Amino acid sequence: MPFISLGLSPDLAQSALEQGYTQATPIQSAAIPAILQGNDVLATAQTGSGKTASFCLPLLQQWLESPRAMLRQPRALILLPTRELAVQVGGILQDLAQSLPRKLKVAVVYGGVSINPQMMALRGGADIIVATPGRLLDLEDRNALRLSSIKTLVLDEADRLLDQGFADELSSVLERLPPARQNLLFSATFPAEVGALANKVLNQPQRIAIEQSAATAPDIRQRAIEVDAGRRTMLLRHLLATHDWDRVLVFVASRQAADRVADKLQRNGVSAAALHGDCSQSQRGQALADLKTGRLRVLVATDVAARGIDIARLPLVVNYDLPRSPADYTHRIGRTGRAGASGEAISFVSADCAAHFKLIEKRQQLRAPRERIAGFEPLETAAPAVSLADPDGNGGIKGKRKSKKDKLREAAALQQQAG
Incomplete structure (x- = not known):
């Protein structure tokens, strides 16, 4: 219209x-x-x-x-x-x-x-x-x-x-x-x-x-790559080396992770910068400007810093760390596939967060087929949930968390033993 x-x-x-x-x-x-x-x-x-x-x-x-x-x-x-x-x-x-x-x-x-x-x-x-x-x-x-x-x-x-x-x-x-x-x-x-x-x-x-339909849904290819947590940066470098994405937005869970991943990419010849709450306004503005103009290839960002960023024709979003909530997943991948353009969203799924990604899929009503990249096949497995009712693994309620009262009782008991 x-x-x-x-x-x-x-x-x-x-x-x-x-x-x-x-x-x-x-x-x-x-x-x-x-x-x-x-x-x-x-x-x-x-x-x-x-x-x-x-x-x-x-x-x-x-x-x-x-x-x-x-x-x-x-x-x-x-x-x-x-x-x-x-x-x-x-x-x-x-x-x-x-x-x-x-x-x-x-x-x-x-x-x-x-x-x-x-x-x-x-x-x-x-x-x-x-x-x-x-x-x-x-x-x-x-x-x-x-x-x-x-x-x-x-x-x-x-x-x-x-x-x-x-x-x-x-x-x-x-x-x-x-x-x-x-x-x-x-x-x-x-x-x-x-x-x-x-x-x-x-x-x-x-x-x-405006409900999302086949006609209004953004054209985003969603992928889930299984990888051990300790090898995510190496996998990211491999993907960048084997694909021609000119600009990439990588989401991490913390400011420290943003600095660490950006630094490792820089030391391996990838133009990268971090974007988080500790960056000065001039640093944040310069990083965004450099990404939009192509002087920067990878921006490693936290959710807070990257919320609402509009980068025309951004080809790829990477969930290096999975978001805390399904709503955050929506906002993250929505940085690509904007204004009628197509895009791609890759989530790194390690053994310890596989269940969380399944929850995101359920809430988002999606199913991203699991992929494995040659040379980066995961070796880790998820630790079994420990039952507090039966810590030796002989049955009981799987994965039950301690209540605040239980924690207070345990703390009081330890103090008595120490006294």
Whole structure:
């Protein structure tokens, strides 16, 4: 569906076309008219479906239709869980507004960097604010911005906002916003916590759920390679050497693992960098820029750092460490196969995490055939589950975990023996 038929002005529809938005995706076709009508919206759709443009375009339309003010007063606030996602959304807004008859001022604010340049940038106001919750509150506390003029609130990646412990900050932001406003909540997954947030924030929302079907599902080939945990880096190097992937995003479980894997790849002639919460903003920005331009071949990242990253035509995602939850699996592999392109997702499955990967498959309703690569066949086997009721293995309840009371009793007994 062409964008002009969704209620966008000819100028904005042409600007979207210049940025490569030729036809609206299903989520865009459903969300844009609903937002322009002033409805609260609760929208869920899979990663890579075009959710960002679903709210950026109508926000720009509303801004174009608003009266000009001597001092820019922000009319829209977009809250996001990570600095990378904030920068990305701010960039999309600026790109879409390039050829519009009015000059847009977007303030992108996030923590982890000095607050002073952001305070300076807010002098003279802004039209749209893109922010992480904590830094937004800091700036308002310092009177660098006011939220009293906000007409529309967008909560993007709502599931991750809650996962990352922003619940208290969100409550503080909501208390400072005008009660009469439009609320838009976008999320790739819809756990119970997101439902509770929606009930708290939204007022008679229009519910939009784009179910994944054969027509809308991203074209991602999902593979599972069995390998011993200690040989994953060697296998990764082998795969990189035998395939022509120009850019690869590798997910690991910790900051230490990101540094370690990136360092080993570098020492073996692979251009690689780590992306995690301990990286400075300049390091994070440079790593992403280098990957997008091809100066970097492999980016080794944690979930928090890589959430929401949009890298055009990224051919491969590797789960070096399996994600903690099936929802995280969805977000990870959704970095590839975006905007109609095809992609590939490889998960390394060692003996100790085979059961966890089966759970992911069950929750995702998928089945990835197990593969073995010559020379990297696994030798390890999963340790048998130990029964606490029968630790000698003569029966009992398999895999039962100790309760807190059991642990406290054992600790007290050990103290008595030590005394």
